Amino acid sequence: MRDLASTLLSWDRFAVASVVAVRGSAPRPVGAAMAVGPSGEVIGSVSGGCVEAEVYDLACTVLSTSEPALATFGYSDDTAFSVGLTCGGSLDVLVQRDSPSLRAALQASVDGHPVSVCFSHEDRVFTESWMPPPRLLVFGAIDHAAAVAEIGRFLGYHVTVCDARPIFATVERFPAAHSVVVDWPHRYLARTHTDSDTAVVVLTHDPKFDIPVLSQALSMPLAFVGALGSRRTHAERLDRLLEAGVPSAALSRLRSPIGLDLGGRSPAETAVSIAAELVALRHGGTGLPLSSLSSPIHRTQESHGTDLSQRRRHAGRTAALPAAGHADGVPGAQCGQIPLLLGAGEVPRDARVGVGVRRR
Template identity: 90%
Template sequence: MRDLASTLLSWDRFAVASVVAVRGSAPRPVGAAMAVGPSGEVIGSVSGGCVEAEVYDLARTVLETSVSTLATFGYSDDTAFAVGLTCGGSLDVLVQRDSSSLRAALQASLDGHPVSVRFSAEGRTFTESWMPPPRLLVFGAIDHAAAVAEIGRFLGYHVTVCDARPIFATPERFPAAHEVVVDWPHRYLASTHTDAQTAVVVLTHDPKFDIPVLTEALSRPLAFVGALGSRRTHLERLDRLRAEGVPSAALARLRSPIGLDLGGRSPAETAVSIAAELVAVRHGGTGLPLSSLSSPIHRTQESHGTDLSQRRRHAGWTVARPAPGHADGVPGTQCGQVPVLLGAGEVPRDARVGVGTGGG
């Protein structure tokens, strides 16, 4: 729902449908939302198309009656046009009207504050938690950075592009970035708050820029640290980082050359390759074609292993030997469907909805 916040707050009234439970295979995860505005306009999605029309009708009814409802949608094979999930799973959808407390929560989330909100319907209570978006720090104001900033923003990151050269680091060159900073990369990173969800992408492939910033980045518990460059550049970079005293365990976290092997060469294609690795690390994917796997498409539990090569071995694929300095078993962020209870302390970065135990 947080992804729809700007539009929701611009409407004088709305009804919003949220996925609160998923069983089996379903096209959208817990937390996916769709909203209907005062004139019948619709934004968002709860099923990717399977049950959107039925949920839309429910939202229109809730908009008129202000009575929340909880609906279950399951597999239907009667007809291609029946209301049901053709993927074979089922999901529960909570539909509710806007309220002053919900609007306040959405505004607080847009302002960058962590928020938990509680919803009740038909004797069940749910909480949904929204954390500030993860940060993507892109170092190097080259043409590839514009494409990386654009796809990073599309993926929901708060994107910063940083370069020490003011002639290149301009907002006009990077319109998709939330911030464009003129500073030495290592100095900016040293003075910037990061956390375990932050991703760092170094595109300079110039030792005077990338060695200091990578030294700083690899000293922090970040979600992702990657660097652009050829395999020869990577090996030379490792030697320089060792000379700076970066320990082997930290060097093993460096994803270089950055990106998955997609075969592309243009800045846009390179950005897709980098984004693909970011998504795989973030959600525990293998990076392999889905057509070659027999495992469930939508994961409901943490995947086996934390590095792409470990996950590929579990999938039964032969894995190339890791390049020097790029060891297996690198810690990565896992993002399981964990129920979140109000006031439970730390919550996942993404919106999660879970069954609560109390009322009101």
Template identity: 45%
Template sequence: MLQIATTLRAWSAEGRRVAVATLVAVDGSAPRGVGAALAVDDTGRVAGSVSGGCVEADLVAECEQVLAGGPARRRRYGVGDWLEPGLMCGGTVEVLISDVAALDDAAWHQVERAAAGLDATLSLDALGRGCADDPVVTLSVRRPRHLVVVGAVEFGVALGALAARTGFAVTVLDHRATFATKERFPDATAVVVGPPGAWIAERGWAPDDAICVLGHDLGHDTPAILAALRAGAGYVGAMGSRATHERRVEALRELGATTAEIARLRSPIGLDLGGSTPEHTAVAILAEVLAVQHGATGLPLSRTGGPLHR
């Protein structure tokens, strides 16, 4: 439910009644994890999902029954046959379908926090109400992952747009006001003009944040890289050729970077996908960011073993 909090808040502000199907348990392989949700409002709009599309149509009908005055209910989906909806991947999921109106003020406050990009936690009982004791499920979200683009170049335009679509809060940094504009980066949460190294060093970063240096100005890029390596971000990458990387390494050493710090720098940036356009390069960079954050290999799934969904 908290994963679609922005939609819930918007529909509520319009005065719509809304039912939500929230994934509360997963056994085995399933496309989505606990907390995934699908919402239906009283005009028939649908947002979100709880699977890869296997059971959504059935859940829309369940939500419509709740909106028509029916009680909250739980549905369990396993491997279906041709007569009933089910999962193709072999797992089993349990879904709670409830009316958003069941949430009291304290519970709705958590929805508001999630919609505002803040940490939020919500425990639900079997009727979809907020509760403190013996919940059916406890849902949690944290503030969005941040992706910082250093260098307002065309590669940054493509990366910022793609990262925003995948849930990152994107900040663009550049010392040149001509290039660092909201018009060029409409999907960015913030566009900052100024020395990027100082801006990065003044803030705290989390292991699931990423800082991508895409500029070609050694004087500004090197302090930004060093600040990023020391600031706690889980991913720090820099664009450039292997020769550029070697020059950056020497410049980093001159600024006092240690061997261990330099070893954390991912440069040349991105996975080897073969493309060279800004859009293709953005895919390669974001793919590496996600692989690092999830502790994945970046290999083709056909060459790996074990379950697909962790």
């Protein structure tokens, strides 16, 4: 729902449908949302199109009656065109009207604050936490950076482009970036906020920029550190980083040459390659064609931090069954106008969206 926040806040009323539980295979994960606005307009999605029409009708009803509804949609083999998930899974969808507390939570999320919310219906309680978007720091104001900024924003990152050369680092050249900074990359990286979800992409392939910023990045607990360049450039860069005092263990974290092997050459194609590696590492993918694998398409998040090559070797293994209604997440501060979650204002680390029993 957080992804829809800006549009929802612009509507004077809306009904929003959220996936609160998934069993088996389903196109969208727990937390996916679709909303219907005051004039019947729709944004978001709760499936790959299998049940959208039915959920839309339900949301219109909730919008007019203000009565929340909880519905289950599952596989239907009666006819290929009947309402159901042809992929074989089932999902529960909670539909609710807008409220002052929900609007307050959405506004807090848009303002960059971590928020925990609690929804209830009949004897079930649903909790959700919305964290600020992860940061993508792109160093090097070149054409490739514009493409990386655009696809990074599309993927939900808060994108910053940084370069020490003011003639190149301009807002006009990087309209997709949330911010454009003129500063030496290593100096900016040292002073800006980062965390374990932050991704750093270095595109300058110029030693006077690369070595200081990569030395800084590899000393920090970041999610991803990658650098553009040929294999020869990479080999020379490793020697320079060793000379600069970067430990060998830290160098093993460097993704260079950056990106997956897609065969593309243009800035846009290179950006897709870089984004593919970011997504694979973030969600535990192998980077291999799905048609060549026998493992489940939708996997759990437990393989975070595992090297791509290791995941490729184990791609044929059966994945562990996910816990229904749960996804990986991190707790955040409570919005003052939202009911206290679980009575303590905290979200368990393993529950971005959870299902429970209301305490009477």
